[in-house]
Amino acid sequence: GCWDELVLVSGTVFNQLVLWEMDGPLDEQGTVRAGRRISGHSGVIFSIDYRQESGVLASASDDRSVGLWRVGDLGRGAEGETQCLLRMYGHQSRVWRVWLLEDFVVSAGEDSACLLWTYSGEVARSFRGHRGSLRALAVSEDQQRVATGGEDSAIRLWKIGDEEPEDVTVIRLQLGEAEGVGSPKALASVDPTLVLVMTDSGGVYSCCLVSGRWKLLLEDQAYRSYGLLSATSLPSGSVLCALGNIQGCLKIFPVFRPELAVERREHRGKVHSLSWASLDGQGPDQCNLFSSGPEGEMLWWEVSWAQDRLSWVGRGRFLLPACKHRWHTCAAFAPGLPYLACGDRRGSLLLFSTDEGSEPVSELPGLHGKSGVTSVMFHGGLLHSSGRDGFCRRLRVEAGRLGLLRCQRACGWVERLLPWEPGDRDGPLLGIGFRAADFVAWGLESEQRPVLRVPCGGGHRSWCFSGSVSPAGLGLFAYIKSGGVYACRWRGRREAGTMVKEGAHGRDITSVRLLGRPEAYTSVLATASEDTSVNVLALHQASGRLSKLTHISDHLSSVRAMAVVRGPGPSALLFTAGGRAQLRCSRLLFGPEDTNSGLSCRVEQLGSHRLSEDWERRKNRHRMLKMDPETRYMSIVVVDGGMDSEGNPHSSWHFLAAACSDGAVRLFIIDESEKKILLLAESFYHQRCVLKLQTFTHQPASGSQVVFLCSAATDGRIALWNISEIIEMAKAADIHQERTRQPLELGSPCLVFVAHQCGVNGLDVRSLDDGRFLLASGGDDNAVRIWVICITPRAWLDGPLSPSPSERQEETGSGSREDRGDEDDEDSRGWSDLGVVADGWSSDGGLALRVLKGPSAESAHAAHVTGLRFLSSRMLVSASIDQRLTHWALSSRCLTLIHSRWCQVADIAELESWEGHPAGTHLFALCGDGLQVLKSWQTGNDSPAPETDSTDARSPR
Numbered sequence: 001g002c003w004d005e006l007v008l009v010s011g012t013v014f015n016q017l018v019l020w021e022m023d024g025p026l027d028e029q030g031t032v033r034a035g036r037r038i039s040g041h042s043g044v045i046f047s048i049d050y051r052q053e054s055g056v057l058a059s060a061s062d063d064r065s066v067g068l069w070r071v072g073d074l075g076r077g078a079e080g081e082t083q084c085l086l087r088m089y090g091h092q093s094r095v096w097r098v099w100l101l102e103d104f105v106v107s108a109g110e111d112s113a114c115l116l117w118t119y120s121g122e123v124a125r126s127f128r129g130h131r132g133s134l135r136a137l138a139v140s141e142d143q144q145r146v147a148t149g150g151e152d153s154a155i156r157l158w159k160i161g162d163e164e165p166e167d168v169t170v171i172r173l174q175l176g177e178a179e180g181v182g183s184p185k186a187l188a189s190v191d192p193t194l195v196l197v198m199t200d201s202g203g204v205y206s207c208c209l210v211s212g213r214w215k216l217l218l219e220d221q222a223y224r225s226y227g228l229l230s231a232t233s234l235p236s237g238s239v240l241c242a243l244g245n246i247q248g249c250l251k252i253f254p255v256f257r258p259e260l261a262v263e264r265r266e267h268r269g270k271v272h273s274l275s276w277a278s279l280d281g282q283g284p285d286q287c288n289l290f291s292s293g294p295e296g297e298m299l300w301w302e303v304s305w306a307q308d309r310l311s312w313v314g315r316g317r318f319l320l321p322a323c324k325h326r327w328h329t330c331a332a333f334a335p336g337l338p339y340l341a342c343g344d345r346r347g348s349l350l351l352f353s354t355d356e357g358s359e360p361v362s363e364l365p366g367l368h369g370k371s372g373v374t375s376v377m378f379h380g381g382l383l384h385s386s387g388r389d390g391f392c393r394r395l396r397v398e399a400g401r402l403g404l405l406r407c408q409r410a411c412g413w414v415e416r417l418l419p420w421e422p423g424d425r426d427g428p429l430l431g432i433g434f435r436a437a438d439f440v441a442w443g444l445e446s447e448q449r450p451v452l453r454v455p456c457g458g459g460h461r462s463w464c465f466s467g468s469v470s471p472a473g474l475g476l477f478a479y480i481k482s483g484g485v486y487a488c489r490w491r492g493r494r495e496a497g498t499m500v501k502e503g504a505h506g507r508d509i510t511s512v513r514l515l516g517r518p519e520a521y522t523s524v525l526a527t528a529s530e531d532t533s534v535n536v537l538a539l540h541q542a543s544g545r546l547s548k549l550t551h552i553s554d555h556l557s558s559v560r561a562m563a564v565v566r567g568p569g570p571s572a573l574l575f576t577a578g579g580r581a582q583l584r585c586s587r588l589l590f591g592p593e594d595t596n597s598g599l600s601c602r603v604e605q606l607g608s609h610r611l612s613e614d615w616e617r618r619k620n621r622h623r624m625l626k627m628d629p630e631t632r633y634m635s636i637v638v639v640d641g642g643m644d645s646e647g648n649p650h651s652s653w654h655f656l657a658a659a660c661s662d663g664a665v666r667l668f669i670i671d672e673s674e675k676k677i678l679l680l681a682e683s684f685y686h687q688r689c690v691l692k693l694q695t696f697t698h699q700p701a702s703g704s705q706v707v708f709l710c711s712a713a714t715d716g717r718i719a720l721w722n723i724s725e726i727i728e729m730a731k732a733a734d735i736h737q738e739r740t741r742q743p744l745e746l747g748s749p750c751l752v753f754v755a756h757q758c759g760v761n762g763l764d765v766r767s768l769d770d771g772r773f774l775l776a777s778g779g780d781d782n783a784v785r786i787w788v789i790c791i792t793p794r795a796w797l798d799g800p801l802s803p804s805p806s807e808r809q810e811e812t813g814s815g816s817r818e819d820r821g822d823e824d825d826e827d828s829r830g831w832s833d834l835g836v837v838a839d840g841w842s843s844d845g846g847l848a849l850r851v852l853k854g855p856s857a858e859s860a861h862a863a864h865v866t867g868l869r870f871l872s873s874r875m876l877v878s879a880s881i882d883q884r885l886t887h888w889a890l891s892s893r894c895l896t897l898i899h900s901r902w903c904q905v906a907d908i909a910e911l912e913s914w915e916g917h918p919a920g921t922h923l924f925a926l927c928g929d930g931l932q933v934l935k936s937w938q939t940g941n942d943s944p945a946p947e948t949d950s951t952d953a954r955s956p957r
Contacts, residue, residue: 007035007074011045011059017069019078035078040087050074051100056085066107066117086121099146100317102881104160106146108134114148116160127158127433128450129497132506132531145466147500152531153930154503170454173207173478173485175199175214183483185462186229188475190239192467192476196255197485198229201615204241204530205648206255209476209489210390217258222249231255232276235284238305242289243269250291252312262310267293269742273345279333288315290342291842294328296320298342315436318358320344321365325372332376334383335425341397342384343373349395351402362402374433375416380426386414391554392431392444404675405604406586407554408444412436413459417444430469434459439477446537454488454677457481481722491799502548505529508907509927513562514914515572518590518599521917524549526574527931528559534576536588536601539933541916541923546933549590554608556580562634565654573606575656575670577633581611583658583677585670593916604790607731609677616771617671626778635659639667639695655680655727657681657709659690665711667723669730681726683746686713692763696773698791698847706791706842711749712760716779719749720789720849722842739826750849757781762868762878762911765789768831774854774890776876778865784878784888786854788831831892855895860886879903879926881913885934903928 004023011017017038027033030778043062050057052073059067068085093110100106105117110133116125121782127148138148146158175197176183182201189195193205196217202224204217220243228244239255248267254260273292282288285306292298300316318340325345334353340352341900347368367373368387375788376385382405383395392414394406412435420428420443432441434456441452452469456479467475469490477591478487507530515524521541528534533551539545557579557670565573570590577583585606591597611631640655652672660666666682694710709721726744755777762778768788775787834852841848861880876888876895883906887898908928916923921937 007078009048009050009057009074011048011061013044014042015039015041015045015061017045017048017057017059019071019074020435021078024078035283036071036080036082038071038082039082040067040069041065046095047097049100049220053102054100055693056100058098058100058813060098060107060109062094063089064091064093064095064109065089066091066095066098066105068105068119086119088117088121090115090117090123095132096133096135099139101139101143101160103143106137106139106923108137108148112150114146114158114174116146120932125160126453127156127497128453129156129528130154130506131635135259139417148497150503150506151507152503153501154499155501156497157267157500158497170456170486170488170537173325173487173922175205175207175485186227187462187464187478187485188229188231188241189464189466189478190231190233192474192489194239194255195464195476195478195485195487196229196231198223198227198243200224202227202244204229207485209487214324217255218253218261220251222247223251224722226270228271228274230276230289233286234287234305236305240287240303240305240310242274242276242291244274244291246270248293250274250289250301252289252303252310254310257308260308260310262312266291266299267297269294273329275328277331277333277340280335281951285820288333290328290331292320296322296326298328300340309364316354316358317344318352318360321348321349321360321363323348325882328378329373332378332383335378337397339397339400340377341378341402342594343368343376343385343387345372346370347372347387347389349383349393349402351397351400352633353400359630361400364402364404367404368628372465374414374597377417379417379419379429384417384429386417386431386433388413390414400512406552407608409553409555410442412440414466417749420468422468422473432465434868439479452490456486466822487716499560504535504548505533506531507558508929509909509931510560510578511562511910512912512925512927512931513564514912515564515574515588516566516570516590517914518570522599523914523916524572524590524599524601525912525925526562526564527927528562528576528578530558532556532578534559534562534574536603538599539923540598541935544933549599551605552576552603554584554605556582556829557632561633561658563636563638563656565638569877573637573670573672575636575652577636577658579632580629581631581633581660583609583633583636583656583668585677587672598774606675607677608670609668609679611679614679625882630661633658634661634689634691635693637693637695637709639709640727653731655723655730657695659693659711661689662712663687663689665693665709665721666743667726667746679743680730681723681744681746683721683748684712685719685746685748686715686717687713689759689762691759694763694775695763696765696767696789698771698773698795700847705847708750708789708849710763710765710775712755712763714759716754716758716760716781717752718755718760718763718775718777718787719752720840720851721746721749722847748841749840750769751838751851753787753838753851755779755785755787756783759864762865764868764870766870766873766874769815772831774849774870774873776868776870776928778860778868778878778880780864782861782863782865782880783856783858784860784865784868784876784895785856786876786890787837788852790850790852791842792850793847834892855891856892857888857895860888860895866908866928869911869913869924871913877913877922877924879908881907881928885911885924885926887936901934903932903934905932 006022009022019036041061047060051380055072057069066088070083093107095109096107108114114127130150132151134150138147149155181201184197186198197205202221203219206215223245226246231241243251248929249265251263277288284373289301298318301312302315303312323346328342330343338355347366349364351362369389371388385393392408396403414433418428419428429444439454439456442448442450463479511528513526524540525537532555536549538547560578563575572588587604589602636658639657654670657669658666663686667680669678692712698706706724712718739872744951756779758780764776766774775791837851837853839850863882867879886900889896905926912925924934
């Protein structure tokens with residue numbers, strides 16, 4: 001068409017759709033007058049689409065709705081009548097995109113859902129699989145496929161014309177209206193075609209879902225007021241059902257021969273729980289039943305059904321640890337080992353010996369929280385457990401001990417873990433449970449993407465699941481709601497859409513750290529995010545490809561900071577910290593197993609710590625200490641780097657410092673051997689949010705090493721702490737025996753100086769020579785400043801401000817430049833002529849500290865500086881939320897710009913750098929609203945001239 005036929009449609013922040021003709025009439029100001037204004041939305045309009053064949057305009061809005069408007073043929077002009085056809089509500093949050101097809105309307109929203117609507121306003125399909133908001137939407141030309149892109153950086157492809165719906169249909173089972181039937185109170189199922197129902201009249205009924213027939217199996221008034229129901233399927237194909245009541249009676253019967261039921265009173269009071277477990281080596285007509293009675297007694301029964309005869313014999317008696325809710329919730333035998341694992345109502349995991357003793361040989365108390373353990377199973381040689389705390393845990397049973405390997409968080413209430421394919425002992429696992437108002441099933445390795453979603457109203461007292469969600473499987477989910485029995489069946493499920501591009505995180509990335517370089521051209525990175533997860537990635541330098549090795553999702557809130565201890569061998573210790581004052585430690589082991597990336601990563605959890613739990617454990621009953629529930633860890637750093645570990649009995653210890661939002665600097669001990677994290681000391685000196693930490697170690701001419709800590713806060717001040725005495729005190733004391741001990745006082749810093757006008761978000765330290773360290777700071781005032789920290793023995797205090805390198809060599813007996821492994825003397829002489837900003841004493845009084853003001857760049861960036869890294873004592877790199885990565889030449893006189901590169905990551909939160917391959921190559925990882933890795937290299941002299949053109953061979957590319 002031509003210009004005079006063009007019509008422009010826009011959605012505004014004023015909740016209106018406005019239509020203009022490009023060649024329309026002008027108003028008094030000479031601008032084109034709007035031909036039509038359409039109102040109806042109550043929020044900002046984010047997306048619009050128009051289909052000329054039908055004359056329909058669609059709009060997506062902040063008010064969670066999609067609107068359809070009949071506007072006619074806009075090719076004839078913008079003016080005319082408008083008719084509101086539909087306002088469609090189905091999204092749980094804002095709707096970002098809308099697209100009109102011939103038969104459907106497609107919308108994508110902030111609730112991670114892509115909905116397919118009919119023109120009558122019904123949701124025909126719901127595509128879910130992304131983590132985080134959906135931001136992009138596209139439809140193929142044949143209108144058979146939909147592509148979605150989200151904040152998790154994943155791209156998925158969905159087929160519109162699939163005959164099999166993604167959602168399932170729920171039906172109500174009519175139990176019957178005859179008098180005395182009663183209301184259902186318990187369900188059980190071992191077959192997708194059969195549901196067992198126990199009513200409050202003491203009756204047990206079976207319902208065949210194929211024929212729809214109900215059958216009364218048995219009725220017993222003793223099970224009327226209180227009754228438990230549990231069923232299992234024997235390898236021979238028979239189905240056994242067990243009942244328990246308040247008098248301590250157990251009744252077991254075959255479902256298809258209920259008249260052969262056998263009942264005995266085995267407990268002195270109420271039966272609290274029943275569960276079945278299979279044992280390797282038993283016959284096809286045998287199974288094992290566990291029942292819990294009063295005073296923590298758990299009995300093991302071997303049940304046999306053969307030749308129309310039912311019998312059971314006692315095989316063991318176990319005592320659960322004393323607690324308020326003292327009964328088991330699940331049990332499983334360890335294959336090939338004489339152990340029984342069970343979970344109890346207080347959330348503990350217990351390991352019993354099946355050969356001797358009734359007390360647990362190993363115990364992890366309260367592992368799954370006060371809501372209890374929901375399932376345990378042995379799979380792939382490991383023990384897996386789940387709980388209503390929303391976590392799945394992986395453990396190792398070794399030498400009669402339970403060892404926690406990994407913890408994985410699921411969004412919701414986890415009820416059971418099952419093999420994806422029934423009977424598969426080594427394949428992937430399936431998790432089932434409740435998320436919001438839905439029953440969901442998801443693969444544990446698919447990062448919580450559901451393969452089944454049943455709207456049921458949320459968690460219920462009694463429900464049952466049987467069958468499979470595999471593509472060829474048949475499955476059943478039944479539940480009790482409002483006095484009725486509801487069921488849904490399905491045949492085969494599939495993963496959510498086709499993965500075109502694998503996702504990373506669902507929200508902003510807050511931290512990135514190098515874990516190691518297992519191969520010359522391969523680096524392993526960890527990224528942390530506000531979506532509470534950590535990804536471990538392999539970076540292949542030659543191809544520039546990133547591949548995900550594993551996904552860690554065990555934090556309760558956002559992960560804001562990470563620290564790493566590399567080695568020994570192809571391994572690393574990863575410390576993660578963030579919201580709700582939560583700190584976790586994991587060991588990562590790398591190996592050449594995965595064929596896609598060339599690497600694999602195994603995660604072993606070593607410890608976890610939360611301030612709220614720690615203060616409760618210290619018997620803070622009178623609330624002498626007040627904790628801010630919103631306390632967050634802003635930065636963490638390992639402070640024992642470089643300390644001598646030879647002959648140290650605490651070689652498995654690591655000291656970790658944390659900068660906290662409540663104004664505290666805290667020091668922790670992480671004990672690898674005991675798998676514990678203990679709060680050692682703290683100080684509230686800053687009285688404001690502490691943003692960044694760095695550490696360095698000084699080796700005096702005589703004596704042991706001295707560890708210093710630098711902390712920076714929102715007021716722009718930087719404090720230097722000597723924490724060596726605290727570390728030595730911890731080594732001398734028996735910390736593990738003092739569980740109620742209050743944290744030590746970290747004391748006051750050695751010196752404090754004002755570095756910036758406001759918050760300091762960038763901090764890095766590098767050794768210059770013996771006793772002198774370079775400190776770089778970047779602030780919210782857009783400045784980058786260099787400081788020199790001079791550490792002088794007390795004997796030199798009356799001499800020069802800082803001894804010359806020759807004097808230092810004479811006093812300390814240190815060797816040549818090669819022995820020190822630092823820059824030559826000419827580079828360090830100029831740093832002695834700087835002005836003193838602050839001075840102070842170390843805590844033992846043996847060392848004098850002075851801070852000298854070095855060069856600075858007052859307007860280094862156009863926004864806050866969020867990352868700094870020394871590449872050498874003569875080169876510095878900075879990053880800012882202005883999306884710039886800048887290289888600086890550093891000398892004692894000036895800070896000279898070498899090169900500045902624009903980056904694709906918005907709101908840069910952190911910068912990580914490391915040496916690449918070959919020598920002279922540096923890699924930079926920037927995170928924020930995404931992740932980008934850049935490479936620079938240098939040729940010629942390592943020290944660039946003060947003024948270097950960006951095309952110079954010595955400048956980074």
